[in-house]
Amino acid sequence: DAAGVVERIGPGVVGLAAGQEVVVNPGVSCMRCEWCLRGRQSECPEFKLLGFQLEGTCAEYAVVPAANVASKPPHLDWPQAAALSLAHLTAWRMLFSRAGLQAGETVLIHGIGGGVALAALQWCVATGATALVTSSSKEKLEKAARLGAAHGIDYRTADVAAEARRRTGGRGVDVVLDTAGAATLGASMAAVRRGGRIVTCGVTGGAKAEIDLQQLYWNHIGLLGSTMGSQEDYRRMLRLAEQARLVPVVDGVFPLGEYRRAAERMESGAQFGKLALTVSAE
Template sequence: MRAVVMEARGGPEVLKPTEMPTPEPGPKEVRIRVRAAALNHLDIWVRKGVASPRLPLPHILGADASGVVEAVGPGVTAFAPGDEVVVNPGLSCGHCERCLAGEDNLCPRYEILGEHRHGAYAEYLVVPEVNLLKKPQNLSFEEAAAIPLTFLTAWQMVVDKLQVRPGDDVLVMAAGSGVSVAAIQIAKLFGGRVIATAGSEEKLRKALELGADEVVNYTHPDWFKEVRRLTGGKGADKVVDHTGALYFEGVIKATASGGRIAIAGASSGYEGTLPFAHVFFRQLAILGSTMASKSRLFPILRMVEAGKLKPVVGQVLPLEAASEGHRLLEERRVFGKVVLRVD
């Protein structure tokens, strides 16, 4: 099969189009013909060696995919060849205490497709049957591939961790990213008043078009003061953040007393300054968040099918241009998702 593999750790140039053996489905596994694969910042972290540094090479990246069922292994009952599907990228054992409690993203054997095993930058992909859902009929394959990882991440942050309710002021950092595009919409769905930040006027404009109520340019030195002004001096009740060290002290100062901050990444660096007095005196809650239970993709896709949530595709490239897609992500030149079309 055609695939793009990571031959070494390094820059986008380590991604090379090549031929790889076509995988065979085992018991309760399904092989899909990939039609689209979406890029995530996770792919960049794996490529650089920040995530999964001991991963055997060559490796196929890619957590998100949509496509058509091409073959099924023994014991598969929910899907048949020809079904159009979306891949749920979280992999777990399915029988431990965490999995049975619906907390499979806390499974001791939890893996993410493309990070811990071969992913979606390829013509074919084999995944467990439990990691597939039917593709909403109103979406293209490119739109469907743009949903899973970022919407799952945003759903857990906004709904499960932050517990956004009507009337909450919700600060969403880095509005142009895939997670934040999803978080803006989910926060609005649950009644929040969204203040979105970005580093360019174009991205701020697009955030408003997506539903944000207010926008702030976080490249300005005292951007957090504008957040407080927009909230009557109070600050944001709930915060969605994955921007990392560069902005973290500002995030703390932009949060209201008693507020909650959910963190799902650290794109500007992993070691930031934490002003402890703000945390304990103002009783802030800082919540780590990684992905979400596989079950959360069911309501997400229902909301997408009903038109209440929508994937935002910023750029579509052919599979062989994966390295260019990585450059677009790293240079923050896209609002929404970069998607590879697999013809």
């Protein structure tokens, strides 16, 4: 993620100018392949992320493709703008492009407190969906309730699937959004309704899991993978963020020189939202 001011533009770049305040989409694709030409850039075989396979943005200057830059939503300050792109784009594609979420549907979000989970909660609230969230932290569940979560489930003391079904009158949730992977797949399969959708983007709880294929096909469950989003997803995400005046949840803001302290905060698992690094304006 990054937000900043354009210093210089390369030859042939149009629609951007030095001094422009921008946000950066960290997903970089080749823009030449079959998937890119179809407008499905995050499915590009050469898809890479800034800060993962490519040089990141924890620096005073970064070089990024012009196609990955968009105007900063004016209602956001710099830390909020910097926290927007990756998590909110990922959650947007998971909910809308992949799971086809509709207003009035119910979503189970595992592990509230992380960036994608919180972004998903915010999108649910903004679009009229009902969110059920899980955590092992009472404090995080209380914070999620203040953000608009309809119900919170402590997965240490409650059966997540049983509670989700109880909260939906025995029907099950329409959509499950999962960033944990193997650790939560069983609960997701048990919590989702017949014909419902499970969409996953992470494996923090393990990459390999057993699945009951009979349960999958007999109940018409859609099991979907998702990574980041297309350029069109990004444009739509930014438009709704501005219209809804959505503000990303920022847990803490640190000077760039205190990167280690920010990383330690993240590794502790105590954060609720994104961690932002600020760079001197000089």
